Amino acid sequence: MEEEEDYYDSGSDDEYYDKVYDENDAGLDYDPEDQETDYETYASLVTKGSSCKVIRQESLLAAQKEDLQRVMELLSLREHHARTLLIHYRWNVDRVFTEFAERGEEWLYKTTGLPVKSSQNLDNSMSTPEITCEICFDEVPSRDSTVMECGHHFCNNCWTEHFIVKINEGQSRRITCMAHKCYAICDEEIVRNLVSLRDPDLAEKFDRFLLESYIDDNTRVKWCPSIPHCGNAIRVDDDEYREVECACGIEFCFSCTSEAHSPCSCLMWESWSKKCEDESETVNWISTNTKSCPKCHKPVEKDGGCNLVRCVCKQPFCWLCGEATGLDHTWTSIAGHTCGSYKEDEKDKVEKARQQLFRYTHYFNRYKAHRDSLKLETDLKNRLQEKIVILEDKKDPTSVDLSWVTNGFNRLFRSRKIISYSYPFAYYMFGDILFKDGMTKRQRELKQSLFEEQQQQLEAMTERLSLFLEEPFSSYSGDQLSEIRYKIVNLSRVTDDYCKRLYDCIENDLLGPLQHVTQIIAPYRSNGLEKASELN
Missing domain, CATH: 3.30.40.10 (Zinc/RING finger domain, C3HC4 (zinc finger))
Known part of the structure; x- marks a missing residue:
């Protein structure tokens, strides 16, 4: 707590910003109006040029017809033949065209189960x-x-x-x-x-299977994972790794359909989720602090100084080595039993378990702290909306455009998510589970130091942005409101810059040299995840 007080009390806000801008040229000549223009530009791109589309139940047939028509026209095929080709190639139209061009019509049709020529008889x-x-x-x-x-x-x-x-x-x-x-x-x-x-009902079931094949068998179309299900599917135009936002508001990773988890890779997030769900470190603690009974194998914890313990099943055993014994013992040893020989592997095993538990706890506590902050900052959004209403009612010229409040919150929310996921990333990146042989000890130390520096800088900016957004600026005078607006807009820009730096560090300095195909992360997008637009 003392360190936090020193940090927040280290000089005035003006001194703090002078320091930030000296270190980050991005903040020096930045006009607050630029950020608002950026958001407007992004909004227009989302509606006009989005590379992912929302497919609703009523537009599913139209989406399927669109791809069928392309194949039918280029290859001069009937509809059911085109569907057969596309189902075989998981509705990848580009792949169909490539195979047709490279291997020819006869090979393509024979491979997919189509007649090369209809029987003449x-x-x-x-x-x-x-x-x-x-x-x-x-x-x-x-x-x-x-x-x-x-x-x-x-x-x-x-x-x-x-x-x-x-x-x-x-x-x-x-x-x-x-x-x-x-x-x-x-x-x-x-x-x-x-x-x-x-059976007319079965015929309808057959038609439904053919229609839903467009989603179930299509590598570029996936159901939205919302619960309860919103009924939407998302289609992307290419195979690039990405995270998307459905029209229902759910954000998810298009590759694994779990929640958006960048900068964690899918494998990292799957491993972390399972680890947290299974409470595997609880088992680790049990293995560190208890011994298994040699008779019934239940875990036993020693609550006294004597190393002769007895399980609830009445079996006595030696706490030092875990071997079954009798009940008789002297002041110095258990009668008829000795295990004083040093065993290096047992000591190492216990110490390693303790270190793994401590390491996991370190990353989990920080991950959970930021996740808890996310939940609390969801309430902050409602409070900010109330402040906006108050400012609008004042009809003050300085509060005509209040988009900086919403934009500042959106930046805070995205940055907070990135920080929270950066801790599971660090747990696996610098551990010995996924990249045990990918780096030397010295390389791991250098990379970890580089990453943690970027992570801590982003964390500091995010906390500062949260602090300013919590201020009661709805009661501020015109000059005070202009000042807080300037701080929030500029700090949002600096926070965005640190997000970019963190991603650049991960992609180029950490994962890039490893060239590990299972460790790809979604690229950073300053204005949030790609919003899927409606399919016409």
């Missing part, structure tokens, strides 16, 4: 009044049979049974021909017509 096979179905071996009228594009001809009853089984098994997206070793995809129109004659 399909109509001839229907010229006879009756056929023998090679599945059930019944003689059936030709009008009660169907021939697929691959040329195989069976009775409608067998086709229908085949389709019903596949749909119920969840394989309706790629129903293949019944013929032995024929992998041609059946015409979805034929499937729909035959199944609807027997």
Whole structure:
């Protein structure tokens, strides 16, 4: 607490800002109006040029048709053939075009289960009044049979049974021909017509599977992970790693669909979430401070000085080595038992467990402190809105444009999130779990020092911004209001600069040299996560 008081009382605000601006040229010649212009520009880009789109239930069919149309026009295909290609390539239109250009039409169609050429004798096979179905071996009228594009001809009853089984098994997206070793995809129109004659509800289920394939099988479209589910899906235009914001307000990582967790990689965040959820360090504490009974294996904690302990199951054992003993013992030893030989590995094991527990606690406590601040600063947003209303009612010329209040809060909220996630990042980056062999001890120490310097600078700026936003500026006079506005706008800019520096450090100095494909982080965006715009 003494250190914090020294920090906040170290000179006047003017002296503090002089120091900040001397160290950061970004703050020297900055006009507060520039930040407001930046936000307006960003807002227009979100609505006009966003590279991710919201797909609602009512626009899902239109989104699917859009990609189908592109393939149908370029390759001159029927709709169900285009759908077969896109399902095979997980709705990656660019991949379909690439394979077509590099490998040719015949290879592409054969690989995906499409006929290279429709059978020229399909109509001839229907010229006879009756056929023998090679599945059930019944003689059936030709009008009660169907021939697929691959040329195989069976009775409608067998086709229908085949389709019903596949749909119920969840394989309706790629129903293949019944013929032995024929992998041609059946015409979805034929499937729909035959199944609807027997089970209209199942036919609707088939259509729903085909429609939802656009999301379930598409690497560039994912359901919003909101709970309860908002019904929206998000589509991105490329495969770049990113975090997005749905129209419902939920922010999430498009790669793993968990909450937006940058600068943690997906692997780091998954590991950290599991660690916190499982309370694994509680188990670590138990292993450090208790011994397992050699009989029932329950954990036993020693509450006295004697090293002969007894479990609740009545089994006595030696606390020093954990071996079962009798109950008789002298002042210096347990009768008939000795374990005085030094065992290096046991000492190292206990000490390592203690260090791991202390290290985890260090990072977890700071992570949790900033997460708690996030919750409290959610209430700050409501208080700031009340201040804005009061200032607007005053109709003072200095309070005509109050966007700096909202912009300052948004900067605070984003910076606070980044700091909170930076602690799980540091736990794994500088530990021996993910990068044990990626750096020497000296390299790890240097990189950790570099990172912590950037982290602490950002933390200091964020706390200062929070302090100014908490001030009762709704009661300030015109000059006082102008001063606090100037401080908040400029400090928001400096905080943004430190966020950029931290990300630059992580991407270029820490993760970059490792070239680890599983440790990619979403790039920093000054104006927040990319907001998905509506699909027209």
